Every structure is written in C-alpha cells, then in structure tokens.
Amino acid sequence: MIDALLAASHSDATLFCTPGHRRGRSIPASMERLMGSQAYSADLPDLPGFNLFESEGFIASAQIRAAQLFGADRTWFLANGSTVGVMAAILATCGPGDKIILPRNVHTSAISGLILSGAHPIFINPEYDPDWDLVHCITPYTVARALDRHPDAKAIFMVSPTYHGVCGDVGAIAHLAHQQNIPLIVDEAHGAHFGFHADLPAAALTSGADFAVQSTHKTLSALTQASLLHQKSSLVDPRRVGSALQILQSSSPSNLLLASLEGACQQMSADGPALMSQTLAIARTARAGIGKIAGLSILQKPEAPTAGFFDLDPTRLTVDVSALGLDGFRADEICTEQFGIVAELPTLRHLTFIVSLGNRSEDIDRLFYALRHLPQQSTLATHKVSRLAGWPPTTHICHPARSPREAFFAPRVSVPIDRAPERVSAETLCPYPPGIPVILPGEAIAPEAIAFLQQIQAAGGLIAGCADPTLQSIQVIQD
Ligand SMILES: Cc1ncc(COP(=O)(O)O)c(C=O)c1O
Known part of the structure; x- marks a missing residue:
C-alpha cells in the first residue's frame, strides 16, 4: 500500500477526479504551513487495488498480513477508529430485540451500536474497587449469572483493558460464551500492543475472544482514527461483519489512514518485541519512581488478582493525586501549563499517563520532575472527591426503562x-x-x-x- 501510494503521488498523470486539491496543487497555504504538501500529494482515494471493501488488491493483502500478525482469521482496516469496529461487531452479531450482555461502563460507541442494531442490553456492573474508586472489568461470575437469567443472549461484550489498563478474565468469559455457542466481543481499544511481549497481558484473541477491536492509533504508531477489527471465530459469518462495516464506514476512506495501519503492522512485525521491551523498561522505571514520590500512589497489579482485575498493562500509569488535596483535572492543568507534560486522562481522583513505543527515558525524567513539584493544596478538593462514593452504582444490575x-x-x-x-x-x-x-x-x-x-x-x-x-x-x- 505504502509503495503504491508513494509511486502514485509522484505520477505525472493529469487528474480530473477527486480529491479536488489535485495531489496538493491547490493546498490551502495554512495547511501547507502545518504539514507540507507531501501528505496531500499521497492523499489519493481512488487508486486501483485500493478499495477497502474488495477481496483483492493492496488493502486486501495488507489486511491478510495484519490478520497473520495478530493471530486472527480475518482483520478489517478501520478508518473511523475502534468506534466503528465496536458498532460493526454489535451490528454483525445482534439484530433488533436480540439480547447482548455487556458492562454498564462501556464506551459510548457500544451504546451507538445498540441504537443502530436495536439490540436489547443486559447490563452487568463491573467490579468496583473502593480503594481506588475505579470500576474494573466484568467478572465470569456476573456473566454466568446473566447467562442463567438470559440463556437466549446472542453475544457477550466486554471491555479489556479498561482505560486504566485493567484487564478482565477474557479466557473464562470466552469459555462461558462458547458453552452457549455465542460470540465474545472484546473492546481492546487500549490493548493493540498486547500481543508483542510476554510481559504484557495476553491479547484477547489469544485468550479465546471471537472479536477484538483495537485502536492501533492509541498505543501503536498508526495515524489517529486508524484501527483494526479482528475476528477469530466460526460463530459469525465474516460477510456480516463486512456488510456492517460497509454501512458504517465512508465510501472514500483516507488511504493515508489505511496505509498508516500497514506501516504500524510492518513496524511491529519487524521489531515489535524489541520495541515493546524498551517501552516496558521505561514504564517500569516510571512506575518505580512515581511510587516513591510523597503524596502519590500508582495503580499496581494486585498480588492476588481478582476476577475483575485479572491483569494490568504495565505501560498504563494511573496516579492517585488526591492525597495532595488535588483533583485529577487540576493536577492535569498544572502538569500541562507549568511543566509541559500532557497526560491521557484526568478523572476526579487520578491522572493517567500512557507510556508508548514513542517515549524515551528523558520523558520519564520530565514526568518525575512535574510530579515531584505538584503542589500540596488545601483539603477542599479531597472533600469534593470523597462525595463521589455512590456513583457509578455498583450493587445492582441496571435495568434501563427503555432500550x-x-x-x-x-x-x-x-x-x-x-x-x-x-x-x-x-x-x-x-x-x-x-x-x-x-x-x-x-x-x-x-x-x-x-x-x-x-x-x-x-x-x-x-x-x-x-x-x-x-x-x-x-x-x-x-x-
Ligand atoms: C474503551 C474504548 N473503546 C472504544 C474507543 C473508541 O476508540 P477510537 O477512538 O479508536 O474510535 C475508546 C476511545 O477512547 C475507548 O476508550
């Protein structure tokens, strides 16, 4: 894909087709200042062999190589993030009125999938961790209970890892799904890197998931929006997945986004384990150092994993700042404005950082400096935080009044x-x-x-x- 795009970007053919910018000839000056003209010259949607929905051509063969790399039967390139992959997986497995078992803390894309498909959600609450005020993953026990009550469910959907890097027991939940002959869809948006090192949690497909949706742009090096949907299952006809994706994706997806998926796959195929070794070494240094900073604590894998906190992605650093009297949003603001450190996710009590293959050890030194200089505040913010106990609700299965x-x-x-x-x-x-x-x-x-x-x-x-x-x-x- 990448070579073919490069060759086409240098062709001297005269274009009378989309896109209107003609290989960057009419690029707006402001955009040229931002990104030069090279990206525009390769922004060519309608090249031969570049149809996302065809079974032959450059994209089709890149998808086959991606499936081999990730151990899938089929892999689809997504130009609209894991958002579209989650919606397509639900649309391919559930129709109007079909029951799907899923955690209450799903990403909003799963709710969009329910609206589109008309599937009826059987929400189960994930495990709640009162020490950290975090919701983790759904457990095999709650899934089994939901299956007892709803043996007619058509699919199970789970999030693993969570935004905070906490993984559930995908293997046990896949086993329960397969006993019922139904597929398990795993939203693995934050775990695209898992398959590339033994010290990372097991990838969902390896643990028996039928579908895994991964944001290749979040933790690997694809461009933003570029993601992968994998299937490893004979329970669902892959043509249904293809049809769902044709409904949901643009008919002119950006070949730059799609080519960046091929680039990310090539990179991981050539150097994945070495790159992840470096990333893990940096993340370990960060974890050890943050753990020693007064007033901060870092989310660790429990010595005895629980059913909802089965494993932890060590490259995800969730830091509790509440003992400093700060909330995560204020800590985020200070980190960004005073120290030039940009975190991934502030919440009321925490700040979460992602260490990826693009980080270097000097980044961690800068992070330490910022975290050591977070100010101690009055206790006002801590009071605000503690009042949150009680939400999200954790003691009952939610029954929406309407689908x-x-x-x-x-x-x-x-x-x-x-x-x-x-x-x-x-x-x-x-x-x-x-x-x-x-x-x-x-x-x-x-x-x-x-x-x-x-x-x-x-x-x-x-x-x-x-x-x-x-x-x-x-x-x-x-x-
Ligand atoms: C758990 C989860 N699933 C799905 C998505 C959607 O991913 P994308 O941004 O690739 O569309 C996100 C995005 O943050 C997410 O956190």
Whole structure:
C-alpha cells in the first residue's frame, strides 16, 4: 500500500477526479504551513487495488498480513477508529430485540451500536474497587449469572483493558460464551500492543475472544482514527461483519489512514518485541519512581488478582493525586501549563499517563520532575472527591426503562436539570474522555448521576453526547 501510494503521488498523470486539491496543487497555504504538501500529494482515494471493501488488491493483502500478525482469521482496516469496529461487531452479531450482555461502563460507541442494531442490553456492573474508586472489568461470575437469567443472549461484550489498563478474565468469559455457542466481543481499544511481549497481558484473541477491536492509533504508531477489527471465530459469518462495516464506514476512506495501519503492522512485525521491551523498561522505571514520590500512589497489579482485575498493562500509569488535596483535572492543568507534560486522562481522583513505543527515558525524567513539584493544596478538593462514593452504582444490575434505540427515537423534551431526576433520558451524557456514559438513553436519571456530571464539569471536564453541554438542561422522553 505504502509503495503504491508513494509511486502514485509522484505520477505525472493529469487528474480530473477527486480529491479536488489535485495531489496538493491547490493546498490551502495554512495547511501547507502545518504539514507540507507531501501528505496531500499521497492523499489519493481512488487508486486501483485500493478499495477497502474488495477481496483483492493492496488493502486486501495488507489486511491478510495484519490478520497473520495478530493471530486472527480475518482483520478489517478501520478508518473511523475502534468506534466503528465496536458498532460493526454489535451490528454483525445482534439484530433488533436480540439480547447482548455487556458492562454498564462501556464506551459510548457500544451504546451507538445498540441504537443502530436495536439490540436489547443486559447490563452487568463491573467490579468496583473502593480503594481506588475505579470500576474494573466484568467478572465470569456476573456473566454466568446473566447467562442463567438470559440463556437466549446472542453475544457477550466486554471491555479489556479498561482505560486504566485493567484487564478482565477474557479466557473464562470466552469459555462461558462458547458453552452457549455465542460470540465474545472484546473492546481492546487500549490493548493493540498486547500481543508483542510476554510481559504484557495476553491479547484477547489469544485468550479465546471471537472479536477484538483495537485502536492501533492509541498505543501503536498508526495515524489517529486508524484501527483494526479482528475476528477469530466460526460463530459469525465474516460477510456480516463486512456488510456492517460497509454501512458504517465512508465510501472514500483516507488511504493515508489505511496505509498508516500497514506501516504500524510492518513496524511491529519487524521489531515489535524489541520495541515493546524498551517501552516496558521505561514504564517500569516510571512506575518505580512515581511510587516513591510523597503524596502519590500508582495503580499496581494486585498480588492476588481478582476476577475483575485479572491483569494490568504495565505501560498504563494511573496516579492517585488526591492525597495532595488535588483533583485529577487540576493536577492535569498544572502538569500541562507549568511543566509541559500532557497526560491521557484526568478523572476526579487520578491522572493517567500512557507510556508508548514513542517515549524515551528523558520523558520519564520530565514526568518525575512535574510530579515531584505538584503542589500540596488545601483539603477542599479531597472533600469534593470523597462525595463521589455512590456513583457509578455498583450493587445492582441496571435495568434501563427503555432500550437505547427506543429512547433515541422517542419524542423528547428539554427539561431544566433540577427537574430531570427520575425522568427517562433521551440522550447520552458522557464525560469525554474517557467516553463512558454516566447517563444512557432509556435510563431513569439518578440524582447522583447529575451530581457526578456537575462535579466533573466544575472541575473542568467536558460533558459530551448531549444537546446542552452546559448541563443547564437535559433531553428526556416525553411523558
Ligand atoms: C474503551 C474504548 N473503546 C472504544 C474507543 C473508541 O476508540 P477510537 O477512538 O479508536 O474510535 C475508546 C476511545 O477512547 C475507548 O476508550
């Protein structure tokens, strides 16, 4: 793909086809300042052998090589992130009214998959860790209970690793799924690097998952949005997956994005273990050093893994800053503005950093410097944090009043936020990142959920997915 794009970018053919910029000839000056003209000259959508949906050609053979690299039967290149892979996997396995078992803390793309497919969610709560105030993964026990109650479920969906790098027991859950003859879809958006080193958690496909969706752009070196969907299963006809992807993806996906997937695969095929060894060495130094900084603690793999915290990605550094009297958003602001350190994810209590194959040991020195110089604040922020206990709800299985699809299409009205509690939400309200909805379409709005969103907003977090991101009002289903 990459060689063919390079050759086409140097061709002297006169173009009367899309794209309008003609290999960068009419590139806007501002964009040329940003990225030069080379990327534009290779931005050529309609080259022979470059149809994403054909079974032959450059993309098809690159997908076959990617499947071999990741141990899949089939791999699809995605030009719209794991978002599209998650939606396609749900659409390929569940139709209207079909039951799918999934954790309540799914990424918003899974909710979109439910709206599109009309599947009926059987939500189960993931394991809650009160020491860290974090939700981890769903457990084989809760999945087995859900299967007992819903033996007609058509698929199981789980997130592993979580945004914080916590992995669930994919092998045991895959076993339960296969006893019922149904597929297990794993949202492995944050685990594209797992298969390349023995010191990383096992990749979902290796543990028996039928589908794994990976954001190659998050932890490997593809361009943003470039992701992979893998299938290793005879339980689902791959043509259904292909059809779902044709519905969901652009008919002119960027060949630059797709070529970056081939580049990332080539890189990992040639040097994956060596690159991940270096990354792991840097991450270990970071973990050891952060653990010694007064006032900070770092999320570690428990000595006795639990069913919902089975393994931990050592390259994901989740640091609890609350003992300093800071919330994660304030710590993030200080890190960025005063020390030039950009983290992946602030939450009310933590700040999460990703160490990837692009980091060097001097980056870790700079990170140490920033973390050592985080100020100790008054206890106000800590109080704010401790009031959050109680959300997300962890003691019960959630039963939405309506399915996300029914709620999405139902007549809706806007109500002031103070009149929203106990009404049924027509929309998703979702702090971004991490993109895990706090209120789902179809769910009765809990007062604690509103309080939680308001705290995130007050701390500087962004609330996405809703018509009024200022949170003055919420769209609810008309009575
Ligand atoms: C758990 C999870 N799944 C899916 C996605 C969607 O991934 P992408 O950004 O590649 O569309 C994300 C994005 O952050 C995520 O955190």
